[in-house]
Amino acid sequence: MGVSLKWTRVVRAQPRSRFQMGLRSMSPAQRREARWGLIFISPWLIGFTLFYLMPMIASLIFSTYDFKLSAPEDARFVGLDNWNRMLFHDSNVWEGLRITFTFGTVSLLIGMTSAFLLAVLLNSKHLLARNVFRTLFYAPTMVPLIAAIVIWSRVLNPQTGWLNKIIESFGINAVGVDGLRWLDDPNLVYFAYTFIGLWGIGNAVLINLAGLQGVPTELYEAAEIDGAGWGRRLWKITIPMVSPIIFYNLILNVLGLLQYFIVPWVLNQGNGYPEGSTRFYMVYFYKQAFTFQNMGYGAALAWMLFIVALIITMFLFTTGRSWVYYSSEER
Amino acid sequence: MAKRSGIEKPLSSYQAARKRRNLLIQMGITLFALVVLSIYTMPLGYGVMTSLKTKDQASDPQGPVIPSEALQYEYEGEKYDVVYVPTDDGVQKWALIKPTRRVSQFIDINNPEAGIIEWEGNWRALEPVFETSFQWGNYKEAWETIEFLKLLKNTFIYAFVTMIGTLVASALVAYGFARFKFPFRNALFMVMISTIILPPAVTLVPTYAFFVKVLNWGGSWLPLIVPQMFGNAYNVFLLRQYFMTIPRELDDAAKIDGAGPMRTFISVILPQAVPALTAVSLFHFFFAWNDFFGPLIYLAGSRDLRPITVGLTEFNGLYRTEPQLILAAATISMILPLTIFFIAQRVFIQGIVITGVDK
Numbered sequence: 001m002g003v004s005l006k007w008t009r010v011v012r013a014q015p016r017s018r019f020q021m022g023l024r025s026m027s028p029a030q031r032r033e034a035r036w037g038l039i040f041i042s043p044w045l046i047g048f049t050l051f052y053l054m055p056m057i058a059s060l061i062f063s064t065y066d067f068k069l070s071a072p073e074d075a076r077f078v079g080l081d082n083w084n085r086m087l088f089h090d091s092n093v094w095e096g097l098r099i100t101f102t103f104g105t106v107s108l109l110i111g112m113t114s115a116f117l118l119a120v121l122l123n124s125k126h127l128l129a130r131n132v133f134r135t136l137f138y139a140p141t142m143v144p145l146i147a148a149i150v151i152w153s154r155v156l157n158p159q160t161g162w163l164n165k166i167i168e169s170f171g172i173n174a175v176g177v178d179g180l181r182w183l184d185d186p187n188l189v190y191f192a193y194t195f196i197g198l199w200g201i202g203n204a205v206l207i208n209l210a211g212l213q214g215v216p217t218e219l220y221e222a223a224e225i226d227g228a229g230w231g232r233r234l235w236k237i238t239i240p241m242v243s244p245i246i247f248y249n250l251i252l253n254v255l256g257l258l259q260y261f262i263v264p265w266v267l268n269q270g271n272g273y274p275e276g277s278t279r280f281y282m283v284y285f286y287k288q289a290f291t292f293q294n295m296g297y298g299a300a301l302a303w304m305l306f307i308v309a310l311i312i313t314m315f316l317f318t319t320g321r322s323w324v325y326y327s328s329e330e331r
Numbered sequence: 332m333a334k335r336s337g338i339e340k341p342l343s344s345y346q347a348a349r350k351r352r353n354l355l356i357q358m359g360i361t362l363f364a365l366v367v368l369s370i371y372t373m374p375l376g377y378g379v380m381t382s383l384k385t386k387d388q389a390s391d392p393q394g395p396v397i398p399s400e401a402l403q404y405e406y407e408g409e410k411y412d413v414v415y416v417p418t419d420d421g422v423q424k425w426a427l428i429k430p431t432r433r434v435s436q437f438i439d440i441n442n443p444e445a446g447i448i449e450w451e452g453n454w455r456a457l458e459p460v461f462e463t464s465f466q467w468g469n470y471k472e473a474w475e476t477i478e479f480l481k482l483l484k485n486t487f488i489y490a491f492v493t494m495i496g497t498l499v500a501s502a503l504v505a506y507g508f509a510r511f512k513f514p515f516r517n518a519l520f521m522v523m524i525s526t527i528i529l530p531p532a533v534t535l536v537p538t539y540a541f542f543v544k545v546l547n548w549g550g551s552w553l554p555l556i557v558p559q560m561f562g563n564a565y566n567v568f569l570l571r572q573y574f575m576t577i578p579r580e581l582d583d584a585a586k587i588d589g590a591g592p593m594r595t596f597i598s599v600i601l602p603q604a605v606p607a608l609t610a611v612s613l614f615h616f617f618f619a620w621n622d623f624f625g626p627l628i629y630l631a632g633s634r635d636l637r638p639i640t641v642g643l644t645e646f647n648g649l650y651r652t653e654p655q656l657i658l659a660a661a662t663i664s665m666i667l668p669l670t671i672f673f674i675a676q677r678v679f680i681q682g683i684v685i686t687g688v689d690k
Contacts, residue, residue, distance in 0.1 A: 030512065033511050033512055033513070034511065034512065034513035034514060035513075036507075036511055036592045037507045037508075037510075037511025037512065037513035037516065038507070038513050039507070040503050040504060040506050040507025040508075040511065040592070040596075041503075041504045041507035041508060041519070043500040043503055043504055043560075043561045043562050044500070044504040044523060044561060044562045044567065045519075046561055047500070047558070047560075047561020047562060048522070048523070048526070048561075050558075050561075051534060051538065051558045051561070052526055052529065052534060054537075055533070055534035055535075055536075055537045055538045055541075056529075056533055056534055058537035058541075059533055059534060059536055059537050062536055062537055062540075069539075069540055069543065069544060072540075072544060118367075121360070121363075121364055121367070122364075124360055126353070126356045126357045126360045126361075127357075127360050127361055127364055128357055128361045129361070133364055133368065134680075135673070135676055136368055136372070137368060137371065138672075138676075138680070139372070139669060139672065139673075140371065140372060140375065142617070142665070142668045142669050142672040143375070143665045143668070143669070144620060144621050144639070144640065144643075144664050144665055144668060145621050145623070145640075146621075146623065146639075146640045146643045146644055146647075146661075146664070147643065147661035147662070147664045147665045148374075150643065150647050150657055150658070150660075150661045151374045151375070151377065151378040151658065151661055152374055154377070154378075154381065154654055154657075154658065155373070155374040155377050155378075159392040160389070160390060160391070160392050160394070160654075161377070162373055162374070162376075162377045163373075166370075166373070175392070176392075198371070199374075203683050206680055206683045206684055207683065207684060210684040251528075255527075255528060255530070258530065259530050259531070259532065261624065262623050262624070265627075265644075266644050266647065269648070282532065285532060289535070289536050289539075290539070290628050290631075295536055295537075295539075295540050298536045299536040299537065301532075302530070302532040302533045302535065302536055303533060305530050305532055305533070306529065306530055306532070306533045309528065309529075309530055310528075313528055
């Protein structure tokens with residue numbers, strides 16, 4: 001292949017490259033293998049360069065321009081003005097982050113706890129028709145998100161929705177104007193959104209379930225002999241043993257929640273209702289980048305989100321070392 | 332306990348007690364799971380029930396749970412409401428023929444030959460009789476109003492084309508990572524996995540500007556389809572894990588027969604990896620079925636190209652006062668994904684577990 005040969009020649013110009021040292025010690029068969037490997041992964045290499053690497057750099061460059069897509073010829077270099085505005089002069093940015101974090105915390109706690117406890121229930125050896133239950137509990141995850149939002153928004157209706165009627169049947173005043181106005185009350189709306197999210201925990205439940213099935217039963221037997229009850233076994237054996245899976249779910253959830261957008265968009269077109277409590281960061285980003293077509297400022301907002309995501313991920317990986325338990329060293 | 336077979340030993344009283352206790356725990360836990368399940372899936376029931384109601388009942392706080400209609404009775408060519416009337420013989424279902432303030436005229440619907448019955452009392456206090464009646468017409472109306480066939484066609488073409496594209500590309504890349512040694516293989520693999528962490532927003536702005544302004548692809552499916560032709564991290568990861576479980580002896584045998592890497596891939600690896608390929612196809616299909624953000628920004632203003640997600644969102648905004656139609660449309664949109672899931676759940680669930688647990 002001409003292309004890869006040219007590449008090796010370029011690399012040879014740099015004497016201490018690992019790539020070259022690797023190549024020199026290679027036999028012709030190994031070289032052939034390397035060439036085939038690179039051919040096979042080339043779709044990803046091309047896709048990565050075109051749709052990840054270049055746009056990321058372009059995005060960083062965009063963020064130093066005042067650039068409206070409707071008038072690209074008026075684009076001008078403004079240095080760090082966008083960053084300055086974003087970090088110090090735009091209260092929407094911090095408001096958006098605060099709202100995203102507040103909702104994220106509520107949703108994360110309820111969502112992850114539910115997913116874990118549901119997996120424990122579905123793993124119970126006392127549960128009859130386990131497989132039927134597993135399938136049925138997963139089914140709502142298959143409901144398309146928009147359909148789920150549409151249905152939930154009406155189930156949560158204070159007058160006609162079934163949720164309030166069910167709560168009312170327990171003797172709590174829920175129905176009506178002075179009842180639980182899930183989507184209209186800024187104190188309740190994050191819970192309402194979390195409920196909608198609970199219809200998407202199926203994957204987390206399945207992964208948890210697989211983790212629970214991997215816990216060696218000898219551990220439970222030993223604990224039982226020592227007289228440990230159900231709660232103690234859960235806390236001392238189950239949770240540490242599946243902590244890598246909880247950690248994996250945590251990372252994916254946090255990254256998803258930082259980009260929370262669709263639910264507020266479908267329910268109120270991002271107008272922040274009620275009382276601005278749903279002005280999530282991504283909603284603000286969408287408005288700047290696509291409604292107002294502010295490509296420069298939008299790019300800065302996107303990079304900021306990436307930096308926040310990176311900081312949180314790094315923080316989680318650092319703290320994770322102290323509570324995530326890996327039974328084998330290879331991990 | 333009674334002996335059921337000759338081999339089975341009679342249980343000691345301790346064993347019997349233990350068995351009873353186990354049975355009790357089983358019943359308790361299963362019952363609990365049933366209660367949780369019914370609360371969890373309650374909105375589905377609500378959605379289907381409401382989609383079958385009349386508009387009035389769907390928005391009536393006191394409306395019946397099951398879709399129903401006020402019962403009417405035809406008498407001498409006219410239709411009259413049927414009400415519950417308390418009489419000396421208990422509550423009767425009578426058709427209200429002529430309401431007046433003090434004495435009203437009725438017909439007993441079970442015995443119309445008896446003719447007009449006069450009843451003293453305030454007819455306004457009488458409860459109407461409801462009978463179950465499903466408004467299947469809502470589905471027809473929703474289907475036509477939302478132009479569901481067009482949305483379905485758009486969504487299906489998008490899902491199918493990108494599914495084939497991502498499947499071919501991801502399988503090639505996964506094969507490269509699973510079977511070949513090349514410089515920086517592990518580093519490249521890590522880079523690929525770390526793209527999962529990258530928020531799509533970071534690449535979105537320049538990509539959007541490029542597609543819309545430079546290539547003039549705004550208002551077409553191209554900006555949504557083309558980037559998915561290069562394989563993505565999740566799919567490559569899943570396929571690579573699966574390919575690595577296929578014994579290398581099979582590759583070697585093919586090699587001895589003179590097959591090159593591409594031939595081996597097509598005739599050895601792919602046939603062995605059907606479950607993983609199915610899982611990836613299903614994941615992608617559901618992803619595309621749900622995709623919202625991309626179509627929202629690239630297809631703004633192109634009504635004829637909208638997928639179900641965008642169409643349903645607009646419908647939800649425009650028909651706020653017709654909950655029964657919105658819920659009918661929502662129900663229609665979930666039928667296909669749910670059906671596919673119930674048919675293919677085994678492969679699908681295994682795929683999720685592989686991607687989740689192996690990482």
